[in-house]
Amino acid sequence: MSLTRNLTKLIRSKPVSDKDLEWAALFVLDTLGCALGALKTEPARMLQAVAPPETSDVPRRAFYLGGLAHILEMDDLHRDSVTHPGSVVIPAAWTISEHRNLNGREFLKSVLAGYEAMCRVGNSVGKAHYRVWHNTSTCGPFGSAFAAADLLKLDEDQTVWALGNAGTQSSGLWQFLATGAMSKHLHTARGAESGILAAQLAAEGFTGPEEILEGEKGFYAGLCTDPVPENVLANPDADWQLIRTSIKPWPCCRHTHPAIDAAIDLHRQLGNREIASVSVGAYQAALDVCDRPVPNDRYSAKFSLQHTVAIALAEGKVIQASFDADARERVAEIRDKVAVSLSEPINNAYPKSWGSEVSLTTTSGSTLSEVRSEAKGDPGNPVSAGEVEAKARLQLAEAGLSDRRIDALVDAILDLPNNYPVLDLDLLSDISINEKTRVARSA
Structure with missing residues (x-):
């Protein structure tokens, strides 16, 4: 029996508790806060021009929302698989659910399932994969396809086909980092869109390769030099992978976060003493992606261990403004001392x-x-529900949403475990979220 068929059986046999759904709602709030918080950015304008949400079909609307979710570098991160599942799975599940007027619990269960599929495949790709391939982009279509398959009520065979055709769309290379190109946002956008297309085709009987992962010319053969296939099905009775996912407190590459955490503590200890030298010990993947001694723009600064440590040591915090030109100049002297x-x-x-x-x-x-x-x-040092809400509220406020709209959106998302309906976000509409909330609650 193939890995994707066994994975389908594993996920659909996992029990879902009310607490699992509450966790899922928090991750939805975090992801949509990241997405809507990016609305005023230039990459968001470009995504909107290509995929205007008010006229797009469901896959292309997921493309738009998935791209938005990754712009601020604040979306969640699953450490074992080195993927950002929220920015792929949640846009896919949300856009299908809003289109089909689905309820909150049904939606949240699909989110849990999508995270599980994406992260379990990601757990199996091996360390070498990440040196060239962006795991979020290559493994993402498996997650969005599984979430979509659940919401479209696909049977086992159809779900296996969807996963097969999701995997054949896997892509996403790290070359964008060399010049700070915007491709990373495309990775989550396409990851969300590809999975929906795969599931929609499967619903029509469009077949996909069952052994897409382990086949002679499959995913592992083409993209992985040291795969660990057994990880796809390992520990089937463990908590949902969503519970093992980290939520970001700082708006930069997650590989910089352990060092930021340590540096903020050192800032408090340092007082008025001057720094002579700084050393940072990291794992190889962090060095591969984030060894950038002289970042020349905001984006490269978000992928610089040197800059993020310097700003954390100097100011004791890391916020969006920490990557602006004046901030980069302000800590240049300290950054030069970071090895x-x-x-x-x-x-x-x-x-x-x-x-x-x-x-x-x-x-x-x-x-x-x-x-x-x-x-x-991280799961061992988690943020609280209140901190997740505060993060989302700050991002939404910075994007210019009114207090009333923020309140209504936050309330609607946190009420999803109680079967509150999945709302149409109407990202560019003049209809406010709270107006739609009033209509939904009176129905």
Whole structure:
């Protein structure tokens, strides 16, 4: 029996508790906060021009929402698979649910299932895959396809076909990092869209390869040099993968977060003493993506261990403005003192643990150091429900949404476990969310 068929059976046999649905609603709030919070950005304008949400079909609307969700670099991260499942799975599930007027619990169950499929495939690709391929983009279509298959009520065979045709659409290369190109947003956009198309085709009887993962000319053969296929089905009785997913407190690459967490603590200890040198020990994947001594723009600064550590040490916080030109200039002197290198203990623990070692020497000769194995927002060091809501509210306010609209949107999402309907976001409409809320609640 193929991996995708067994995966389908595994996911559909997992029990769902009310607590699981409450967790899923928090991740929906986080993802939509990231997406709507990006509405005023230039990449959002470009996505809207190509995929205007008010006239697009369901797959292309998911494309738009998936692209939006990844712009701010604040979307969630599943450490074991090194994927951002929320920005792929939730746009796909939301757009189908709003189109079909589905209820909250049905929607949230599909989110759990989509995370499970995407993350379990991601768990199996091996470390080498990430050096060239963006796991979120290659594994994402499996997640969006499974969420869509659940919402479209596909049977087992149809779901296996959907997963097969999702996998044959897998793509997404890291080359964009060399110039700071915008392709990363395209990765989540296409991941969300591809899965819906695969499921819609399967619903019509359009077949897909059952052995898309393990086949002689399949996903592992083409994209993975050190796959671990058994991880797809490992620990079937474990918590949902969504529960093992991290929520980001800082608007930059997750690989920088353990070092930021440590550096913020060092900022508090440093006081008025001057820094002579800083060393950062990281795992290899963090160095591959985030060793950028002199970032020349906001985007590259978000992928710079040197800059993120410098700003955290200097200011004790990392916010969107921390990557602007004046912020980059402000901490240039400290950034030049930051040296990054491979830490064998940290690297050996990756990807189960995303850690960092940060130490500094002051001009007076004293030393300070901090080690992190769990960054803020990881399952072992989680953010609270209140912190997730506060993060979403801040992003929505920065995007210009009114307090009334923010209140209505937050309330509607957090009420999804109680079977509140999935609303049409009407991202560019003059109809406010709270107006639609009043109509839905009176129906």
